[in-house]
Amino acid sequence: MTNQTKSQFVAVASITSELSAVMVVAKEISLAAANAKAIAFRAGDKAKGFQPITDFINELAKETIELVTDINIHALVLYRLTVNEFQKTTAYNKLELAAKMAGDAVYANTMQEPLDNARLSMQDCQRQFKRDVSQLLGQLEAVMHHARAARVIAANSRIEASQAGEYLQSLQAVAESVDKAAHTIHDNVQRCRIALSIYRNN
Amino acid sequence: MKMTKIYEGSHQWIMFGRDEGKPANIIDTNQYVVRTANRCLLLDPGGAELFAPMMAAVLHHAPVDQITDLFASHQDPDVISSLGLWDQALTNAKLHAPAIWEGFLRHYSCESIEYVPIPDNGGTIKLDSVELQIIPAHYLHSPGNFHVYDPQAKILMTGDIGAAFEAPDAPVFVDNFSAHVEKMRHWHQRMMPSNQAKRVWIERVRNLDIDILAPQHGRMFKGDDVKRFLDWFDALQVGIAV
Numbered sequence: 001m002t003n004q005t006k007s008q009f010v011a012v013a014s015i016t017s018e019l020s021a022v023m024v025v026a027k028e029i030s031l032a033a034a035n036a037k038a039i040a041f042r043a044g045d046k047a048k049g050f051q052p053i054t055d056f057i058n059e060l061a062k063e064t065i066e067l068v069t070d071i072n073i074h075a076l077v078l079y080r081l082t083v084n085e086f087q088k089t090t091a092y093n094k095l096e097l098a099a100k101m102a103g104d105a106v107y108a109n110t111m112q113e114p115l116d117n118a119r120l121s122m123q124d125c126q127r128q129f130k131r132d133v134s135q136l137l138g139q140l141e142a143v144m145h146h147a148r149a150a151r152v153i154a155a156n157s158r159i160e161a162s163q164a165g166e167y168l169q170s171l172q173a174v175a176e177s178v179d180k181a182a183h184t185i186h187d188n189v190q191r192c193r194i195a196l197s198i199y200r201n202n
Numbered sequence: 203m204k205m206t207k208i209y210e211g212s213h214q215w216i217m218f219g220r221d222e223g224k225p226a227n228i229i230d231t232n233q234y235v236v237r238t239a240n241r242c243l244l245l246d247p248g249g250a251e252l253f254a255p256m257m258a259a260v261l262h263h264a265p266v267d268q269i270t271d272l273f274a275s276h277q278d279p280d281v282i283s284s285l286g287l288w289d290q291a292l293t294n295a296k297l298h299a300p301a302i303w304e305g306f307l308r309h310y311s312c313e314s315i316e317y318v319p320i321p322d323n324g325g326t327i328k329l330d331s332v333e334l335q336i337i338p339a340h341y342l343h344s345p346g347n348f349h350v351y352d353p354q355a356k357i358l359m360t361g362d363i364g365a366a367f368e369a370p371d372a373p374v375f376v377d378n379f380s381a382h383v384e385k386m387r388h389w390h391q392r393m394m395p396s397n398q399a400k401r402v403w404i405e406r407v408r409n410l411d412i413d414i415l416a417p418q419h420g421r422m423f424k425g426d427d428v429k430r431f432l433d434w435f436d437a438l439q440v441g442i443a444v
Contacts, residue, residue, distance in 0.1 A: 087286060087311060088290070091286070091287050092290075094250075094253050094254050094287050095254075095257075095287075095290065097254040098254040098255075098258045098261075098291075099258075100258075101254055101257075102257070102258040102261040103258070105258065105259075105262040106262055107261040107264060107265040107266070108258075108261050110261065110265035111257075111261065111266060113266070114266055114290070114292075114293075117293075118291070121290070
């Protein structure tokens with residue numbers, strides 16, 4: 001196995017690991033939203049501006065969870081494709097070696113067809129891998145977009161929280177936790193994108 | 203890869219082995235090919251490392267599209283870990299292998315090759331007008347294990363039974379049975395787990411008319427050495443590691 005193949009296996013496998021952390025954080029945001037909603041309800045008019053924000057936060061968390069679930073399915077497909085590509089490449093290399101070793105064997109020329117088929121099959125796999133990587137990068141970009149939106153919401157939450165009187169601290173804590181979660185999601189997804197992007201154009 | 207024709211009649215048997223290019227740390231194996239008019243059967247085609255030299259060697263005897271059958275005596279990697287590679291090369295082939303190993307052997311990838319499961323009581327493989335018998339050899343050493351007997355050529359391919367480990371330039375036939383025994387003893391005592399299975403197999407095999415006994419490792423036995431081997435194996439206590 002070449003170093004590039006090893007890195008490819010690691011990159012694809014690491015997506016699932018990074019995304020499971022994203023999933024945990026997205027669930028935390030969802031909880032934070034529920035908590036914020038309860039506080040905002042208790043605060044009544046003092047947190048009027050905060051109430052619609054909690055709905056946004058909740059929706060954002062739900063969408064992130066759905067996206068990550070979908071990405072995980074694609075990541076699994078990509079992992080299988082990586083295995084398949086590795087097998088096809090190995091087979092092609094071995095067939096090529098066999099054709100060379102056959103040299104002047106009576107039936108050496110009959111290797112040409114399986115060799116051509118193996119090459120086409122390997123190239124198909126490589127193309128499909130690149131296509132799937134591009135698709136996955138697009139999905140990861142969508143999660144990044146959600147993370148950026150969450151940070152904007154967190155900033156708005158802080159402003160609204162400052163007008164909530166005795167509820168200021170509780171609502172600020174919610175804003176902080178949303179901001180922190182958005183950071184974590186951003187960083188984890190960014191790592192996935194960096195790991196994968198080198199395979200998009202290889 | 204050394205090629206030795208061991209039978210020439212209405213069909214051929216060719217033994218392949220003593221591969222000089224083989225990595226030193228993997229076990230040396232014998233592969234056998236049965237070539238009929240339009241078909242070619244590979245018996246225990248070998249490990250993945252051996253695929254390229256084996257394929258290249260077979261091309262001296264048959265075109266790729268006439269490699270129609272593979273046989274795996276059992277599930278060991280030195281027997282059949284090349285399966286995934288044959289699977290990429292052959293578009294019209296069958297793998298005859300023990301039924302109990304199907305789910306295991308498919309780990310090597312077997313998509314275009316058709317898996318023909320051999321039931322515990324054995325069966326036959328028909329190649330053009332040649333009919334080969336699949337002889338049960340369970341627990342020798344694998345729980346699902348078969349040998350192939352050709353009544354026309356009088357050859358019995360015996361997988362790991364009769365195996366010995368030799369220098370790369372060793373002759374392909376045993377020429378001094380007494381000297382050869384020590385090369386086989388520990389292997390058989392350690393790898394064969396059951397005296398009962400051994401007795402049943404010997405009883406079954408003594409009823410066959412055998413000119414050549416062809417193991418997957420080491421030298422083949424011919425003529426009187428076949429009987430010598432069966433007598434020696436009969437008297438040997440196996441399963442010594444417990």
